[in-house]
Amino acid sequence: MADRRYVIVGNGFAGTTAAEQLRKADPACSIVLFADEPYCLYNRIALPPMLRLQVTEQKVIMRDMAWHEKLRIDLRLSTRVDRINVADQTVLAAGREEPYDALLVATGGRPNLATSPGAEGAQNVYNFQYMSDTKAISQALETAKVGVAVGGSFIAYELAEAFVSRNVETHWLIRGPRFLRRMLDEAAGELLHDAARADGVHLHFGEEVREFVRSNGAVTKVVTTTGETIDTDLVGIGLGLTINTELCEGTGIATRTGIVTDEHLETDVAGIFSAGDCAEFYDPIAEQHYRMGTWNSAGAHGKLAAHNMAVHGVEGAERKMFDVVPEYSSLVFSGQTITQFGLSPEYRDDIETEVSVDADKMWYRALYFLEDRFVGAVLIGKGNRAGKRRYLDAIKTKARFPKPDRRALLDWTAE
Ligand SMILES: Cc1cc2nc3c(=O)[nH]c(=O)nc-3n(C[C@H](O)[C@H](O)[C@H](O)COP(=O)(O)OP(=O)(O)OC[C@H]3O[C@@H](n4cnc5c(N)ncnc54)[C@H](O)[C@@H]3O)c2cc1C
Known part of the structure; x- marks a missing residue:
């Protein structure tokens, strides 16, 4: 090696x-x-x-140059990779051809820009990625009195929540x-809208x-x-992300909603892997390809890709498969929480759903099934995550629940 x-x-x-x-797996490599x-x-x-001024920039930065030097990771900041040359096994960056034995494309996505008239080049229209x-939004919030958040995405919600938390009158379109x-039904939507209204957000639907x-x-x-x-x-x-797949153009690597990989996170081109937000990976638990932009999956992908890169081309070495149920958790207004794991109607039209709502506690559970197989869930509400581990185990073991047995799962609480 x-x-x-x-x-x-x-x-x-x-x-x-x-x-x-990779450094752990292959101490001698570059x-x-x-x-x-x-x-x-x-x-x-x-x-x-x-953005809500609850943590400082220093706390948000996770690594520094000294860490990279210690691990002998040659980090090239502000350096864009412009092309992959599959035949030569090189990438082109800053005008130089850089050779590789195995390559990982972990390029994420870039936020879609507002396209309505007047948006282009405006000083105070911001994406949030x-x-x-x-830093730019935070500075603008220091003097702003009114702010408008646009979009039905998690990011639009984060913007609306940050605006109100900074005492800015907030409209959310x-x-x-x-x-x-695409993920939540009416009942779940109402619960979260009530939480937003309670925090003072002016909601504008259908606009x-x-x-x-x-x-x-x-x-x-x-x-x-x-x-x-x-005003x-x-x-x-x-307004969502455009996945950074352009590097794969002309390489023979397939792209769809992202860079297509197998369950080892390897693309169609041997030795080239993809991970994180940009990867449309094959999930052997869900038994399908999909793309999931979550922090947990990005970390799990990074680990798995590194293992499979390190054993790439090594005779007799065992490759690993993706075996994690992807999960997204976030706080949403008034101390509410939303947790989503596995598949949801966002990924499949043919999913069947069992729902329970407890309006007093502001709790909501939706459990998702594909031909009796339990495949995912959304849990909303403070303290409503009990049973999560059981759910994750059931997804991982591909447990099956015929229709009459499904509603009982809504009451699962035991860890
Ligand atoms: C505001 C915000 C809040 C979020 N909140 C949550 C949350 O609560 N829970 C959760 O699970 N997830 C959350 N997410 C999503 C989560 O952050 C992502 O899923 C995760 O960070 C993706 O990591 P990644 O490494 O795949 O991609 P990224 O973090 O996007 O990293 C890719 C990097 O590659 C760079 N790059 C792209 N092309 C090139 C190139 N050609 N050459 C060199 N560099 C390149 C990009 O600029 C970027 O720096 C949030 C995201 C945002 C923006």
């Missing part, structure tokens, strides 16, 4: 975890980690608390009938931005598709 050279594109949680694991941002790994899921976005409409009205380069009014005009000091956009 001596003298092997691993190249990783992207220093998010997936890429940096992979680099760390590792080059390319990052187009100017920062060492930071905790992307701590950006919302940073990077450390640099967080959602095109559909509810927040996360998009028709126009951003500008003065001296900054948006001062948002005109909605129903003709309403909202504002800043706008936050949460």
